[in-house]
Amino acid sequence: MASIKNGRALFNEIPSAYPEPGKTTVYDESETIDPETVPLNGGFIVKTLVLSVDPYLRGKMREASAKSYSASFEKGKPLYNYGVGVVLRSENSAVKVGDHVYGVFPFQKFFIRPSLEGVRILENKEKLPWSTYLGAAGxxxxxxxxxxxxxxxxxxxxxxxxxxxxxxxxxxxxxxxxxxxxxxxxxxxxxxxxxxxxxxxxxxxxxxxxxxxxxxxxxxxxxxxxxxxxxxxxxxxxxxxxxxxxxxxxxxxxxxxxxxxxxxxxxxxxxxxxxxxxxxxxFSLAPKHIEWFYNEIPGRIANGELKILEDFKKGLEYGGHAIEDVQRGRNYGKSVIVVAEE
Amino acid sequence: MASIKNGRALFNEIPSAYPEPGKTTVYDESETIDPETVPLNGGFIVKTLVLSVDPYLRGKMREASAKSYSASFEKGKPLYNYGVGVVLRSENSAVKVGDHVYGVFPFQKFFIRPSLEGVRILENKEKLPWSTYLGAAGxxxxxxxxxxxxxxxxxxxxxxxxxxxxxxxxxxxxxxxxxxxxxxxxxxxxxxxxxxxxxxxxxxxxxxxxxxxxxxxxxxxxxxxxxxxxxxxxxxxxxxxxxxxxxxxxxxxxxxxxxxxxxxxxxxxxxxxxxxxxxxxxFSLAPKHIEWFYNEIPGRIANGELKILEDFKKGLEYGGHAIEDVQRGRNYGKSVIVVAEE
Structure with missing residues (x-):
């Protein structure tokens, strides 16, 4: 495979009111990557499948000097939030090609992680759609x-x-x-x-x-x-x-x-x-309950006991639109950006 | 002793802003009582010594229809709040003449209680001024x-x-x-x-x-x-x-x-x-801690470990002034109305 465009959704400027796609956030294709040859330096490369859009992201669109529980987005850098991706290559013995990983990922089509820190390998024995790990199972x-x-x-x-x-x-x-x-x-x-x-x-x-x-x-x-x-x-x-x-x-x-x-x-x-x-x-409550959650909740979604509703936006280039929609309450269920099919 | 005036501070009208003495509250001497002969019907008669003025009383100056945690004052009836008095006569074997009692009492010079319900007999082995049982020890x-x-x-x-x-x-x-x-x-x-x-x-x-x-x-x-x-x-x-x-x-x-x-x-x-x-x-926290409090705190006040400050208003006729002062923050320490010396 030759180098391909590695599309990214970037934070561009701090909004004064609602975020606006093309202004608050911009889609950028200036970078390229060859997923088959890019050096991994002991890490692994992930192809992003789905990214989550959540209300709290608005709080990250602020001056870096304004302290809060989560860091501000950096201007000119990719947005980031929870996502699920598939591992394309790995030099880490704990991560296999084809593993699906969940964590806070950049709004970017391909990215390299040096280690499993902050990343969970999703077993998904219930065969839930990966998007569900961003919502009810996430x-x-x-x-x-x-x-x-x-x-x-x-x-x-x-x-x-x-x-x-x-x-x-x-x-x-x-x-x-x-x-x-x-x-x-x-x-x-x-x-x-x-x-x-x-x-x-x-x-x-x-x-x-x-x-x-x-x-x-x-x-x-x-x-x-x-x-x-x-x-x-x-x-x-x-x-x-x-x-x-x-x-x-x-x-x-x-x-x-x-x-x-x-x-x-x-x-x-x-x-x-x-x-x-x-x-x-x-984040504060997770240490106490997280293992119970993953043992219990995906199964209750899979067997229909818990009903869910998801709202898909196809294409990372529409990430900024999804962000605006969530702030305006226009989404109908959990907002998910579908970056790529598997 | 012949009949004497039984002065009372009455709730008169609902204030629109700060309470005003003579308007929100009025002092009334229309009732008389003969403490030596008034029938007790098995109860006891109390001579009021000190009454407490607290910020929360403002919340009781409202329409009776507006529900809250404590009942509203009734127009034309005495105000009431925590007080300490001395028992003048008693037909209740658990209450002796000369006992000092603490409870929610009417803003009234003399009153009769049918029982000890809601009333605590103050032992006061520390010999604190009775007013202190309305503040730091109350x-x-x-x-x-x-x-x-x-x-x-x-x-x-x-x-x-x-x-x-x-x-x-x-x-x-x-x-x-x-x-x-x-x-x-x-x-x-x-x-x-x-x-x-x-x-x-x-x-x-x-x-x-x-x-x-x-x-x-x-x-x-x-x-x-x-x-x-x-x-x-x-x-x-x-x-x-x-x-x-x-x-x-x-x-x-x-x-x-x-x-x-x-x-x-x-x-x-x-x-x-x-x-x-x-x-x-x-009120909600009292059942759990009240006995600890009376065992512990009066002694810590008496030995000077806890410092207190009290602001006395002498005469029940100035009760309304004390109430206004507390709402306006003009009191210097715990506001106490001194109704009578012992």
């Missing part, structure tokens, strides 16, 4: 299961409110809560998404763009568990209609990432209702 | 100790930020944190209060009215523990300058009780920093 699924175990303190009779209920995290939270027999209220931003949420068994489903969250919670609450992916108005309504000693699981606040979220006016309820609010990152 | 002291035990997760090297540091709760939190060797940043609203806070050993002391909280925390933080009595701007700065996995102890948000608190704009840090925010009420 980081978002881990987020839902780990945090529910750690912070929900769920008990019989609890009422649960889940935002972004059609997303990869929210849709699993709904299913976990329903498997425990709890009443679930769930919101999303389109009729199509509401249909999916209904199919998961949620008891009360509403479009937050056409129905006020506070009105729904006033009627269907008070809520005992709030799963927050949104912040802003949803959080404010949840504070107002929380039950005494409710638990708030703070997974994300996407309403605040690209524009100024509406003010939250009911914070005094934290005191009055003795609320327990837990912010969390999946 | 509900505010319990608040500080119980919540610190439950939620601070304090560890060596932690930096602690305490708001309303000259108040009965904040001043004890500062002393607890210093007794554990932690660095303490504390705020208050007057130079006089700052002097008191310095005397408790706080490392960094500032007047939030003349210095921006955010500037202090930027320089002296990041903070690991935030004790919130204030909400609003202090909470917002604490979110911004919190350390990863900081704990927020939400005791009160007085900046939100009488006027609209400034918006809190850094809520997304709850997720990014994996903060744990715990709202609490002393």
């Amino acid at each position: 980081m978002p699924g881990q987020t839902a299961f780990f945090a529910w175990k750690e912070y929900s303190q769920s008990k019989k009779g609890d009422i649960v409110f889940v935002t972004a209920g059609a997303g990869p995290v929210g849709s699993l939270v709904i299913q976990i809560a329903k498997s425990e027999g709890l009443k679930v209220i769930a919101s999303a931003g389109s009729e199509e998404k509401l249909d999916f949420i209904r199919s998961l068994g949620a008891d009360v489903v509403f479009n937050y763009k056409t129905t006020k969250t506070a009105d729904v919670l006033e009627k269907e609450g008070p809520i005992d568990i709030y799963w927050d992916n949104v912040g802003g108005e949803s959080l404010d309504a949840a504070l107002k209609y929380a039950n005494h000693k409710a638990r708030f699981l703070e997974c994300g606040m996407i309403s605040d990432y690209n524009e100024k979220a509406p003010p939250v006016t009911n914070l005094v309820q934290i005191v009055a209702k003795e609320l327990k609010i837990s912010g969390f990152l999946v | 509900m505010p002291g319990q608040t500080a100790f119980f919540a610190w035990k439950e939620y601070s997760q304090s560890k060596k090297g932690d930096i602690v930020f305490v708001t309303a540091g000259a108040g009965p709760v904040g001043s004890l939190v500062i002393q607890i944190a210093k007794s554990e060797g932690l660095k303490v940043i504390a705020s208050a609203g007057s130079e006089e209060k700052l002097d008191f806070i310095r005397s408790l050993g706080a490392d960094v002391v500032f007047n939030y009215k003349t210095t921006k909280t955010a500037d202090v925390l930027e320089k002296e933080g990041p903070i690991d523990i935030y004790w919130d009595n204030v909400g609003g701007e202090s909470l917002d700065a604490a979110l911004k300058y919190a350390n990863h996995k900081a704990r927020f102890l939400e005791c009160g948000m007085i900046s939100d009780y009488n006027e609209k608190a400034p918006p809190v704009t850094n809520l997304v840090q709850i997720v990014a920093k994996e903060l744990k925010i715990s709202g609490f009420l002393v």
